[in-house]
Amino acid sequence: MIWEKKSQEEIKDIVFKALQNNVNYDKENILGLPASYLDNKVFYQDSTFLKEAPFISTMVQNPNHIGCHTLGKSESFFSGTQQIEKELIEICAVDILKGEPQQQDGYVASGGTEANIQAIWIYRNYYMSEFNAKADEIAIVCSDDSHYSMDKAANLLLLNVFKAAVDNDTREISVESINQAIAQAKAAGKKYFIVVCNMMTTMFGSVDKVEDYVAAFSNSGCEYKIHVDGAYGGFFYPFSEEQSTLTFANPNITSFTLDAHKMAQAPYGTGIFLIRKGFINYANTQQASYVEGEDYTLIGSRSGANAIAVWMILMKNGPYAWHEKVFILLKRAEWVCEQLSQLNIEYYRHPKSNIITIKSKYISEELAHNFGLVPDNHHEPHWHKIVVMEHVTIEKLSLLMEQLKQKA
Numbered sequence: 001m002i003w004e005k006k007s008q009e010e011i012k013d014i015v016f017k018a019l020q021n022n023v024n025y026d027k028e029n030i031l032g033l034p035a036s037y038l039d040n041k042v043f044y045q046d047s048t049f050l051k052e053a054p055f056i057s058t059m060v061q062n063p064n065h066i067g068c069h070t071l072g073k074s075e076s077f078f079s080g081t082q083q084i085e086k087e088l089i090e091i092c093a094v095d096i097l098k099g100e101p102q103q104q105d106g107y108v109a110s111g112g113t114e115a116n117i118q119a120i121w122i123y124r125n126y127y128m129s130e131f132n133a134k135a136d137e138i139a140i141v142c143s144d145d146s147h148y149s150m151d152k153a154a155n156l157l158l159l160n161v162f163k164a165a166v167d168n169d170t171r172e173i174s175v176e177s178i179n180q181a182i183a184q185a186k187a188a189g190k191k192y193f194i195v196v197c198n199m200m201t202t203m204f205g206s207v208d209k210v211e212d213y214v215a216a217f218s219n220s221g222c223e224y225k226i227h228v229d230g231a232y233g234g235f236f237y238p239f240s241e242e243q244s245t246l247t248f249a250n251p252n253i254t255s256f257t258l259d260a261h262k263m264a265q266a267p268y269g270t271g272i273f274l275i276r277k278g279f280i281n282y283a284n285t286q287q288a289s290y291v292e293g294e295d296y297t298l299i300g301s302r303s304g305a306n307a308i309a310v311w312m313i314l315m316k317n318g319p320y321a322w323h324e325k326v327f328i329l330l331k332r333a334e335w336v337c338e339q340l341s342q343l344n345i346e347y348y349r350h351p352k353s354n355i356i357t358i359k360s361k362y363i364s365e366e367l368a369h370n371f372g373l374v375p376d377n378h379h380e381p382h383w384h385k386i387v388v389m390e391h392v393t394i395e396k397l398s399l400l401m402e403q404l405k406q407k408a
């Protein structure tokens, strides 16, 4: 366990020491980088409050975390803060997702979209270089409730997507619905599969049974790799479901996406990509010759302050407070479900999730607008969701319940 709660003083100490190990544009002669501190006419470095503010200080010093820091060499100019990102990746892979120490690579991507595309890009190249596969023999398989980033990835990487149907009420895929997707793909000449398994979907919070994918694909006789999309659920489900099989302890899974900018309340630009060692090299761009250590990521230059923010959030809370936070949100979600059941309002909720998705026939346009309820489809809504975040208190939820009661 390297994830241990730290005091504000300890956190400050570690971040400021890391910044000291980065390049100092004022004191050293650094003539060759297209980089500097943020424009000091706008962002003053000597402001006294910065001494108490490690994250803002990092933003102002603006380290570049270009590349991947869990393998080989990286840009030595920013090695201080890159070391903290490396520790953050290890916490996510080992302490949260039960990987073996030092056996995963990863980086802080711009978001879940990039992390999912990165995974699919890696597996596409893996099939092309290890199996001599042609792009049109490789397909993505996910579910009808998967995020649209899989469609983006398919479009960019010239792959087709085949989606397993979900049950309208349980939101579950099944071995049969996966088999149907595989049959369609095979009929279209596909032989190599990139499977994306949901660890909490965006609209429903539903969780795919990875065992269903494994069962269907082991019978198919085809090559497959499983990526888990935990963009929404990555900082929630591993805490709400202790028995989760969506971890690195499951040998069928090769990679994960986790977004810190959703449930972890980190700044935007903090999608976390994690993959078992031995795979990220399929995304290596050797032509990135001016970058020390080359580039194994999709994005290129990226802000080191983002990694520092996520690390600080995890360290300030520690694992026990994180469990407590998740527990409280689950309790509130249960409260909502009890209220809805009493009113005979139909909804979906996965028992380990903080999303409650209500059938739209119970939700007027006015109610959705007044309470910021988000529809599955803005043109023709079937469902509206409540996401129980930290600010979504029982006090606020009960105002919605009062309105629903009056309509019922």
Ligand SMILES: *Cc1c(COP(=O)(O)O)cnc(C)c1O
Pocket (backbone or CB within 6 Å): 110, 111, 112, 113, 114, 116, 147, 149, 200, 201, 202, 229, 230, 231, 232, 233, 259, 271
């Ligand atoms: C939000 C989300 C994404 C996309 O993440 P961004 O950070 O918005 O790019 C992907 N998958 C799921 C399940 C999500 O909820």
